[in-house]
Amino acid sequence: MCGIAGHVDFERDLTGLRDTAAAMAETMTCRGPDAGGLWAQGHAALAHRRLAVIDLAGSAQPMVVEEDGRRLAALTYNGEIYNYRELRAELRARGHRFRTEGDTEVVLRAYLEWGDDVANHLNGIFAFAVWDPRDQSLLLVRDHFGVKPLFYGRGPDGELYFASEPKALMATGRIEARADADSLREAFSQVWTPGRTVFAGIEEVRPGHIVRVTRSGLRHRRYWALESRPHTDDLPTTVDTIRGMLEEIIGAQLVADVPVGSLLSGGLDSSVMTALAARHRGARGEEPIRSFSVTFTRYTERFRADEVRDTPDAPFARMVAQHVKSLHTPVVITPERLAEPGIRRATVLAQDRPSPLGDMDASLYELFAQVREHSTVALCGEGADEVFGGYHWAWVPELIDVEAFPWIAFYQYFCPGAGLGSGLLDEGLLKQLDLEGYSADRYREAVAEVPRLAGEPARERRMREITHLHLTRWMQHLLTRDDRISMAVGLEVRVPYVDPKLVEYVFNTPWSMKSHDGREKALLRAAGADLLPEDVLSRQKSPFPVTQDPLYTRYLSRSLTEILDDPTQPAHELIDIGAARSVLAAPEKLENGPIAWVNRTHIEMVLTFNAWLQHYGVRLDIP
Structure with a gap:
């Protein structure tokens, strides 16, 4: 790259x-x-x-x-x-x-x-x-x-x-x-x-x-766009086709004149990818593939399950690495390292934009930097959730028919009244920006782009819409983040699940087939059934890990306080000071679970927004 x-x-x-x-x-x-x-x-x-x-x-x-x-x-x-x-x-x-x-x-x-x-x-x-x-x-x-x-x-x-x-x-x-x-x-x-x-x-x-x-x-x-067409293959043929595609794609993406590694979380996506990569390397007589995972100090011991995470990654990543015989390196990040100002600033500069996911960005930066010490290229499982139907919000009946971007509906479901990362903005600025209206307009435009299939049942049509929104909007953000943060440390990230032929084939499989076993990513699970231990195959989807260490929460609170107490900070006048101090006065609302995580995104966004304004000297051209 x-x-x-x-x-x-x-x-x-x-x-x-x-x-x-x-x-x-x-x-x-x-x-x-x-x-x-x-x-x-x-x-x-x-x-x-x-x-x-x-x-x-x-x-x-x-x-x-x-x-x-x-x-x-x-x-x-x-x-x-x-x-x-x-x-x-x-x-x-x-x-x-x-x-x-x-x-x-x-x-x-x-x-x-x-x-x-x-x-x-x-x-x-x-x-x-x-x-x-x-x-x-x-x-x-x-x-x-x-x-x-x-x-x-x-x-x-x-x-x-x-x-x-x-x-x-x-x-x-x-x-x-x-x-x-x-x-x-x-x-x-x-x-x-x-x-x-x-x-x-x-x-x-x-x-x-x-x-x-x-x-x-x-x-x-x-020059290219997803097209809708009837899917005529039966379930066994579909599974075999997907498996064949993945083998071919991953084989092609292992080609390089430099070391290639694999990002392995222990989830279904990265585990299938790493297992197939290991098979290719073995068949070619090459040394075992290197795999890498990310975790936090004492994360497994302190782990507390919530609505979207019921298990920590580390035991499953270790299990897969042993099963496929990869050379595995767990990258362990301390809360102090995660909160280090230099890394936080580096992630903002890498992406050229503020982000409500500051903890994830910093974790990725540290992971990619450690991977780069061993490999110039890394395979990544990004895109599998969008392609195969892995997100929690696609499985919450109350959210499926909400006329909004599904991720926004999901966060509103857990934390009504505030978007992801916008909860501490000044009330006057929020009113002027009308984020809800802007989002509704962009949603209507996005849904209008979905290619239709004549005679498709209403439920299948709606799930096609949700999948298209994932592939053309949500995934764009994740791919951009991966590219910008990995390239900030000179690492090339390849994404086998985002191969256009694979995406289009799976896009056109009916939702009833994508969910044939009553679970998320049923087709991918079936395609990789012979590759992995049963505990990994049956594991519930778990998002990218975020630290649950209270030391990190205290860092966020301290950093926000510095901005609130300093009127010269560029974001100071754009924050609802009262709302921010209320959040700081209730630290228990920042500790654990989806609601706490959404609350933390508001602080993360203020911190990265302030850094973005400061570094680039952004001129705000708003009435």
Whole structure:
């Protein structure tokens, strides 16, 4: 994986003018610690930071193709193409000649062969930009589900800047860190509208889309979207098909010229993935796969079950590791480390946005940093809950028909009257933002995108809607978080469950089949039934662990108090001081369970919002 950046100015000749592109790339050295490159010709300048995973000695970027002294295209690319070898053979048969062994040149040659249709031929996770001097245009491309990020914005004179991260755009000095009402709504409403960001004037290429930039403007086009179609396979055939797909996908995603590990929580998703990865490694005669889990000091001993977590991860992760013979490393985090200001700040800067999930973000950062000491690439089970139907809110009868994003309905169910992370905002600001109305509008737009299937029963239609919302909204947030936090420590995370063919196949299986055993993720459980111990197969889904240590809660309270007591803090005037002090006066409401966790998200959001405003010097452009 890598970091990409660049700019296009149709009113200036940028030949040799590399300073702006260099400044953009400099903000993303963590994404590409192994090498960097710059290219500037005509109206375009491209930059690249490289994390070497395939063809370590070659494939330097930006990469340029010339024939007969004529420059055809220049590419800066971030991602992994899992079918690059097959594409290389096809392109060679079509007359293309290759100088390197990696996937970068395959992407560039594929563009020369298929133009705007290039993404339809790629199986992988990717975001890239191609400057085409033949027609003086720039093409921005993002993968099917938006695993890899790609942002862009306009400068004061109409010039266009693009990059893997917003911070790179602001490094130009031409795009301001500014937030208006809509960008604050995106920050606080938890709806994750594709294409929108928490910065006014900065947009993101939508998943499954391309953007063609010419002198006359921008042209957006969707090249891929989930489609609804009848599912004709019976249950045994469906299970066998899913198993075959997973074996093929995981085998392809283990390919790298650097060490590959696996994130193993002991849940169904990561356990099936790790078991299949271990089998592939064994069949190839390779050393056992390394696996990694995260836990907290004395977490298992202190664990208290609640409505969504009935068991700790550690015993199950250990059980799976022993069963599949992986080389397992449990990453144990202390509350002091979790609360360390440097890590907290790093997670905000990695994501370029505030987050109500500060404890999870910090845990991921520490986990990824420890994994990076042993592996450059890690397989991750993200996406399985969205694909196979694993979330608790899809199984609460009272919530299924609520006309709202299911996760928002779920949190409202446990903690009425406040969204996730917005409970301590100033009452006047909340009224102005109208988060409930904004969420309702975005929900209606999202439901309107769901592809319909003629004659589908009402319950099946509703569960298709919920699944589509998970895949296009909720999962986007998780994929973005994984990419940004992992790349902050130079780790590439691959997500086998987000393979488009697998997703589309399972998306079209009826809910009655997805829940055939009366449990969440029934199809995945059946597909991996011979891979795992029965205790793991029958384990209830448990979300990503969060610390239950009171020391961490005291850290949150102390940090919030510092902001409340200091009027110079940028978030001070945007907080409901009375509500915040009431929360601090009742520490028992922050201790354990879903209600306590939702209450903690309000504090986490204030802390990260304050850090975000402070670091970026965000100008609030609200009446």
